[in-house]
Amino acid sequence: MSTSWTHFPSPIGLLRAEASALGLVRVRLVGAPADEVTGPGRAHLEAFLDFAERYFAGQPVRYAGALDLERATPQQARLWRYVQGIPYGRTQSYAQVGRAVGLHPRAVGAGMRACPFLLVVPAHRVIHADGRVGGFAGHEGVKAWLLRFEQASRPSGTS
Known part of the structure; x- marks a missing residue:
């Protein structure tokens, strides 16, 4: 299946979003951008760009586009659909997520490591029960930054 892609410069680095005609395929941190391609997934990329711009502006948004x-x-x-529902500025433990979706906490960790949808499936909101941030596919500093960013950007009156 052919895919389209675009890049988004963010505070955590350059993001590359890829989409097929069915929905977003992957979002990841990358190096220098390549030429953008138009194609069947372009509408999904536009939805991601809108989401990313609003997210990094500090708005508590949830990605509503297709995956x-x-x-x-x-x-x-x-697992990924469940994690999409964890609210902005909130966290759940690997064990809590596991109980909700019927997986062992280690399987939750493995599923989060395999998740190709940076930000749109907020894997950074899944942490250890004792409050430790935990792994983030080699980007633990990014996970901690995202959690701090969401806390600082969270609207008043939410907990």
Whole structure:
């Protein structure tokens, strides 16, 4: 299946978003951008760009666009959809998430490491029960930054 892609400069580095006609395929940190391609996923990329701009402006947004989960296992798809629902500025432990989706906490960690949707599936909101941030596919500093950013940007009156 062909994909389209775009880049978004963010406070955590350059993000590359890729989409198919079905939805967003992946969002990841990258180096220098390549030429953008137009194609069947362009509308999904526009939805991501709108989400990312609003997110980094400090708005408590949730990505509402489609995800292309054709490469995901049924367990991964269930896990990633659940994690999408963790509210901005909030966290849940690996164990809490595991209980909610019927997975062992280690399987939750493995599923979060395999998640190709940086930000749109907010894996950074899944932490250890004792408050430690935990892993983030080699970007633990990014995970901590995102959590601090959301706390600082959270609207007053929310807890």
